[in-house]
Amino acid sequence: MNDKLATNKKYEILDGDDDVLLLGKATFTVRRFKELAASKFRSILDISVDKDGYHTISTMMEELQINEETKIMGGNITWKTSQQGIACQILRIGSKGWQKGKLQIEINGGLEYSGKTQTSIKFFPDEPVKQKSPLDDIRQSEEYKKLSNNN
Structure with a gap:
């Protein structure tokens, strides 16, 4: 099987907050895993210090200034x-297992810091679920x- 997940392969968005994920030897509820991933993402966006002081990555990415006349406003960082x-x-x-x-x-x-992020987890089962x-x-x-x- 190809290492890449097929774009047409069936998946589902995990939204059962109390379902349990096993990643290697670590276990998380879906809710906790989303919280941890979002928290880490927010902390990464807030890390940047230059000679003038503290600047966040999200602040720096609000716009791309190509030249003095051309500024392109940014959207979300994904x-x-x-x-x-x-x-x-x-x-x-x-479930039974x-x-x-x-x-x-x-x-x-x-890009505007609101403390909010959206985390989506897609699950691609190895074996299709029998309908x-x-x-x-x-x-x-x-x-x-x-x-x-x-x-």
Whole structure:
């Protein structure tokens, strides 16, 4: 299999805050992992000291001044993991066990410092999740079993 995650491969955004991620030997709830990643991202944006004093990276990136007449205003700063993803396992509330897959993380931070970042975690399962058929409940019903036994 190619090391890069296929762009058309199925993934889901992890939003079950109490689900558990296993990354190597470290475990985190999804909520805590997002908090830690966002906190680290914010601290990186705030690190920069020059001879004039303290300046944040986000302040320096508010605009790109090409020349005296040309200034380009910036938008959000985004950080993403590589396309290969991060090997992990997830244990979901109510599931029967760990599910292996890969994570991709994206963190967006506005240039105006508001202390807010948006963290999105995509989970690409190694094995596709078997979809439950809408007919499965019907097939399990006593009426269906009686009908199928009569034929």
